[in-house]
Amino acid sequence: MVSSSPAILVLEDGRTFRGEAFGAIGETFGEAVFATGMSGYQETLTDPSYYRQVVISTAPHIGNTGWNDEDDESSRIWVAGYVVRDPSPRPSNWRSARTLEAELVNQQIVGISSIDTRALTRHLRERGSMRVGISSLGTDSDALLAKVLEQPSMEGADLVAEVSTAEPYVVPAHGERRFTVAAIDLGIKSNTPRELSERGIEVHVLPASATFDEVIRVAPDGVFFSNGPGDPATADHAVELAKQSLGAKLPVFGICFGNQILGRALGFGTYKLKYGHRGINQPVLDRASNRIDITSHNHGFAVDVPRNEQVPTEFGTVEVSHICLNDDVVEGLDLSRNGELKAFSVQYHPEAAAGPHDAEYLFDRFTDLMSAHKEGSF
Incomplete structure (x- = not known):
């Protein structure tokens, strides 16, 4: 010691x-x-x-x-x-x-x-x-x-700018480049670009302050919104960027804070959990497959969205895709138009290092979404 x-x-x-x-x-x-x-x-x-x-x-x-x-x-x-x-x-x-x-x-x-x-x-x-x-x-x-007692509360804390990269950088695709993704760094973890890269994706990691013009400049096949700290109710710039990406009909994938950003972009609010979810052993139900994944979490806020309804939005129909089995908190969103998936997000960490790795398949789901977009069936 x-x-x-x-x-x-x-x-x-x-x-x-x-x-x-x-x-x-x-x-x-x-x-x-x-x-x-x-x-x-x-x-x-x-x-x-x-x-x-x-x-x-x-x-x-x-x-x-x-x-x-x-x-x-x-x-x-x-x-x-x-x-x-x-x-x-x-x-x-x-x-x-x-x-x-x-x-x-x-x-x-x-x-x-x-x-x-x-x-x-x-x-x-x-x-x-x-x-x-x-x-x-x-x-x-x-x-x-x-x-x-003099310290500020986490509610209302706008912290993304303090953890985001100051300058854009590129993580090259591993092997043949299949797709290009604009990853918005709201507090991104190193393993996320690595997971994307291993699937043949060239990852352009952009600062949280990036404009939609800067996103379009990298000619992305999809837009990714990362995890991050603070209160999602303060992240108006990221929410607007998500709205613009959805409006441009780009595939969107969000993780953790990115799930809350997508939720807000679709018109839903967020709220602070009593003590949050943090750790590498949280059971989550994928409602479409009835599969239970053991997942890694770190979130003190959640999206306030009806759990058992398909809700129409200006970008399509959204439904809750994942639920935490410990407390029924919303852990994922699917956005579809005319029955076809257009964007999705999860509240947990499929890139989890040191594990568990049950949810890594969600990166494959993102590549499938971008493939459908390229083929014109998006």
Whole structure:
């Protein structure tokens, strides 16, 4: 362990946990959320969707595989803080380059360990996600609580511009180029362009601020809207871009935040979930096939759309394609015209790294959609 300094965690309702510093020494604030994965912590920490969130790992033992230089989902750690119960004092994996705590220190991520994460998770399940502070600079809970209460809420948070790429870049197709896709980076993970590339797609990753003219300039066969952080109710530019893409009759595929963008473009609202879905073991029902996929999630908001109706919109008929079996939250949308699929989205992560991989077939579905568009049967 790099440090055994005392640390405290204080929730906005005053609940306090005392433990030991884990990672950098300092103070940090964000929205307290829990993630249920027993593995894949490196991918979680580097997922831009977790920006401004303090992640609590429900699995008690974290860090046993260390940190490597291959599995990052972006260029940095995005979480505001990290909470674990029993961090591994040494890694045991042939790919490990350093310990998890060493990387947290390198990137100045403040965390806390040696607390009852089960009790903390149960508290958040009962009360809902809330603002939180972690400090290893002092142990005065009242002083830290006062700072927590000054922090902004995740509702109304417009964060996409802070995580999106500043400049466009291209991920070449693997093998023969079959399609070109304009991928709108709302907080994209590295594995998404990789999944598309492996299917013969040349991926033009564009900033969240990209205009429709800039999208058209790459001559896309389809438009992809990525995952990302914050409140989808603030993402008006992305919603307008989705509307323009649908109006131009381009195939559209959205993931996570992109699902909420498509939902808003079709005229539906979004709302904040009590504590959200985060982790790599969430069961989702594909209503068309009656297939159940075990999926990776990270979302605190959901689309408010009738679950058992086909709803007409200006772009076609939309219906709920996927449902979370834990709580019946909408997990996917299908848009069709004259019985033919035109756009679709899912609230979870089919590109999931480190897994599960049950939903990878959705990338094939996107290529099928673009094939139909090219053949004129779209």
